[in-house]
Amino acid sequence: MQGGGSELNERKKLILKAIIEAHVKEGEPVGSKYLTQNKQIALSSATIRNEMAELESLGYLEQPYTSAGRVPSESGYRFYVNSLMQKYRMSQNELARMNALAKSRLAEIDRLLESATRLAAGLTNYTSIAIKPKQSTAVITKFKTVLLDKHLFMLVMIDGMGNIKTRQITSDEEINEETLAHLENELNARIANKRIDEITVSLVMEIERSFGEGEGIISSVIKTVCETLGEPEGGDLKMAGVNHLLEYPEFSDAREFKELLGVLEEKRDILKLVSDSDLDEDGPQVLIGSENVLEEMKNSTMVFQKIKSNGKVVGAIGIIGPRRMDYSKVISTVEYIAQNISLMLNSSLSLPEAFGEDEN
Amino acid sequence: MQGGGSELNERKKLILKAIIEAHVKEGEPVGSKYLTQNKQIALSSATIRNEMAELESLGYLEQPYTSAGRVPSESGYRFYVNSLMQKYRMSQNELARMNALAKSRLAEIDRLLESATRLAAGLTNYTSIAIKPKQSTAVITKFKTVLLDKHLFMLVMIDGMGNIKTRQITSDEEINEETLAHLENELNARIANKRIDEITVSLVMEIERSFGEGEGIISSVIKTVCETLGEPEGGDLKMAGVNHLLEYPEFSDAREFKELLGVLEEKRDILKLVSDSDLDEDGPQVLIGSENVLEEMKNSTMVFQKIKSNGKVVGAIGIIGPRRMDYSKVISTVEYIAQNISLMLNSSLSLPEAFGEDEN
DNA sequence: AATTAGCACTCAACCACCTCGAGTGCTAAA
DNA sequence: TTTAGCACTCGAGGTGGTTGAGTGCTAATT
Numbered sequence: 001m002q003g004g005g006s007e008l009n010e011r012k013k014l015i016l017k018a019i020i021e022a023h024v025k026e027g028e029p030v031g032s033k034y035l036t037q038n039k040q041i042a043l044s045s046a047t048i049r050n051e052m053a054e055l056e057s058l059g060y061l062e063q064p065y066t067s068a069g070r071v072p073s074e075s076g077y078r079f080y081v082n083s084l085m086q087k088y089r090m091s092q093n094e095l096a097r098m099n100a101l102a103k104s105r106l107a108e109i110d111r112l113l114e115s116a117t118r119l120a121a122g123l124t125n126y127t128s129i130a131i132k133p134k135q136s137t138a139v140i141t142k143f144k145t146v147l148l149d150k151h152l153f154m155l156v157m158i159d160g161m162g163n164i165k166t167r168q169i170t171s172d173e174e175i176n177e178e179t180l181a182h183l184e185n186e187l188n189a190r191i192a193n194k195r196i197d198e199i200t201v202s203l204v205m206e207i208e209r210s211f212g213e214g215e216g217i218i219s220s221v222i223k224t225v226c227e228t229l230g231e232p233e234g235g236d237l238k239m240a241g242v243n244h245l246l247e248y249p250e251f252s253d254a255r256e257f258k259e260l261l262g263v264l265e266e267k268r269d270i271l272k273l274v275s276d277s278d279l280d281e282d283g284p285q286v287l288i289g290s291e292n293v294l295e296e297m298k299n300s301t302m303v304f305q306k307i308k309s310n311g312k313v314v315g316a317i318g319i320i321g322p323r324r325m326d327y328s329k330v331i332s333t334v335e336y337i338a339q340n341i342s343l344m345l346n347s348s349l350s351l352p353e354a355f356g357e358d359e360n
Numbered sequence: 361m362q363g364g365g366s367e368l369n370e371r372k373k374l375i376l377k378a379i380i381e382a383h384v385k386e387g388e389p390v391g392s393k394y395l396t397q398n399k400q401i402a403l404s405s406a407t408i409r410n411e412m413a414e415l416e417s418l419g420y421l422e423q424p425y426t427s428a429g430r431v432p433s434e435s436g437y438r439f440y441v442n443s444l445m446q447k448y449r450m451s452q453n454e455l456a457r458m459n460a461l462a463k464s465r466l467a468e469i470d471r472l473l474e475s476a477t478r479l480a481a482g483l484t485n486y487t488s489i490a491i492k493p494k495q496s497t498a499v500i501t502k503f504k505t506v507l508l509d510k511h512l513f514m515l516v517m518i519d520g521m522g523n524i525k526t527r528q529i530t531s532d533e534e535i536n537e538e539t540l541a542h543l544e545n546e547l548n549a550r551i552a553n554k555r556i557d558e559i560t561v562s563l564v565m566e567i568e569r570s571f572g573e574g575e576g577i578i579s580s581v582i583k584t585v586c587e588t589l590g591e592p593e594g595g596d597l598k599m600a601g602v603n604h605l606l607e608y609p610e611f612s613d614a615r616e617f618k619e620l621l622g623v624l625e626e627k628r629d630i631l632k633l634v635s636d637s638d639l640d641e642d643g644p645q646v647l648i649g650s651e652n653v654l655e656e657m658k659n660s661t662m663v664f665q666k667i668k669s670n671g672k673v674v675g676a677i678g679i680i681g682p683r684r685m686d687y688s689k690v691i692s693t694v695e696y697i698a699q700n701i702s703l704m705l706n707s708s709l710s711l712p713e714a715f716g717e718d719e720n
Numbered sequence: 721a722a723t724t725a726g727c728a729c730t731c732a733a734c735c736a737c738c739t740c741g742a743g744t745g746c747t748a749a750a
Numbered sequence: 751t752t753t754a755g756c757a758c759t760c761g762a763g764g765t766g767g768t769t770g771a772g773t774g775c776t777a778a779t780t
Binding site: 043044045046047050064065066067068 | 722723724725726729730731732
């Protein structure tokens, strides 16, 4: 289905490329006559028709109905992306907007990803998503506490991946700095670096015993910790530019669009899709139509790239649109943004290896 | 346009109510014959027709075209909501789902609102939004710092409204606990309780002077603080169940739906709409069609209620759907959820009044 | 052998026309 | 005051015809 395309001579490649680019631009089936306008193809419509017929029997083109023009098939797009496509040249304006992101120097990955989605959606006119994978917060390596009020404090947890999570916890009893410091020590001594199944009742009781009184908060703290460890958690998905999709006739069918929207809102499936994808692949990944496992996306294309910080995947940024998509532009954009973010994260001085060897 | 409806006799009210409820259920214009099936209305179709004609001339009904049935007008819905509607009785199942939210005991308003939107969308089958108003973080009353790593720390800021914001800040130089404690003190002494226009360069220089060395971080800290104060910030909008809207024929027109989606994504306008609404109104507020100022929402209805914690508005929860909406159910749902959340927030022991008099 | 002109054929899109029926307003009878 | 009866309106939906872009095939041309 995908066999390298070495069976295609140069002329077929030229025609296929022209058809795809015309179709992407116009959104309509491309006929033989239309292609004769193309200066690169100095052939009569009849000859082009013959070539098109062959390209169709090879599976690269499809005909919506007899006597309509041709439309690229999934394999057609795939071959185009793999072999035919030229690199997209960014305009000055586009470059400027991307670089503005880099200059913003947002430290938190959450806020950075949010800006990145908005940017990607704005540049491409498709829907953009940003993903933080559901990394298993297997253990918490370090606890910190901050007293906010007599009855309220904040628990800061740093996990093995260098993620920082905060939760606010209220207490009926009054809390003072000492109690909190004590709590912090106990947590770091007894709970830190333990998996959820290693947090036993006796462990909790030990902590409670070490508190003379004021042990009221402990159970809610432990509950919070366990929730943080246990939750499928982390898996977060932001999106922007959903409304762009409605500009494309492909999504004028409400039912289909509703399904896609449902998947995007549900988040779970998309997160899985990205997590399951080839981990070692550093560059942009392109899933065309049914290459997406999800039934609801069989008429869409997703382009995404993982974002690495110090060798670890910390997120991904992607674009979702119709199968008929400006692949060249989208792929370049995703690639450029993802690379920039990775760069920004790496330059803001490494975190991970520094953890755990610190004090505690 | 809206005049109390005292001009309507009981029979007209009965017919108007029946028309609206039939139209909400069926989604199509309601004819006089259809209404004769209604046991409550023991009249012939001809009589009903006469009444309908009068209701139309009073502005409560509209006719899509001669010889179609009648459709409620905006004023019709408005009158229905104000005077005709009966209280919706929740089913056991619905009550159970709402109470599950109350039991979750989420402390942070963000996460609470997120759960609430999902619930509201699920219960009503419309789109639900949750809003945190852009309260002017005019001043920060208290700073806290947490050292996370040699080159990274977290700045915790508590503003006048009791909101807690955290930002991570990286530094090229190494940071130690003492530097950080010093920084915290300086911030609390010099920056706390100052408006953004009161933070002068000389103030910053004073702080820098008080640091022998390691003053490298100060500028980025101040920058972060100013960003936090200056940003329109805070205004946050979550939504859920957008795809539900596509089930209603009202939104099958892609262009219109795209506009609504655009407004929802842009967030700004919706936030403004809710912020501008009657502050003193405690109950649910219903904006039908063009009662929404936004052009894009003139065919939609928004029902929302503010959420108060200790007398202050800390958010709102709402439903957006077509004008033809199950008002009774939606209003009850919004009301119930909003009340529950307010209750939860109040029961988790007051914050605001405790701030500022603490230490610092 | 490869290319092209020519031609018959196909089929969605478009339009004009028609029928159907739900629903109306009005009038006159009950 | 209510209702039966009737002529009328008008969108929805179906039919049939035309148009034209596009095809595949064949035969002529290079």
